[in-house]
Amino acid sequence: MTERKETGVFYFMKTKIKPIMPSLKEKKRYVSYRIISDKQMNENIVNNGVKSYVMKFLGELSYARAGIIFLGQNENSGIIRTSHNYVDEVKSALALIESIDNNPVNVFSTNVSGALNKAKSKMEVN
Incomplete structure (x- = not known):
């Protein structure tokens, strides 16, 4: 008897998906920033304030294309x-932040890196 080829959904369930080549993956950068303020602010308030200002500056479409993710924050x-x-664009948006939760702040980017560990180490030094 001849073997019957599987087609349709069953064919795709058995085949393995090829991994994406490194040259086609999205290239990421890590921007570390520092906030200067008179008051000590809560981490959630700062994250929400920075997110809203970056969203307002870039717009929803550019915000999505930029793939912005807030990774970590200390004081x-x-x-x-x-x-x-x-x-x-992200650095410009950070520089334009004037107040968060009605507290005057000054936000500036300290470092841009392609590796997360390097960005973390630079953030701890500053």
Whole structure:
């Protein structure tokens, strides 16, 4: 008897999905930032404030294309992961933040890195 080829859904269930080549993966950059303020603010309030200002500056579509993810924050500094194409826009948005939760603040980016460990080490030094 001849073997019958599986087609349709069963064929795709048996086949393995090829991994994405490294040259096609999204290139990430890690922007570390520092906040200068008179008051000590809660981490959630700072994250929400920075998110809203970056969203307002970039718009929803560019925010989604930039792939912005807030990774970590300690007292007055944090790290944002973004696409390599939107680093300058994210840095500009951070520089334009004037107040968070009605507290005047000054936000500036301290470092841009391609490796998370390097961004964390630079954040701890500053």
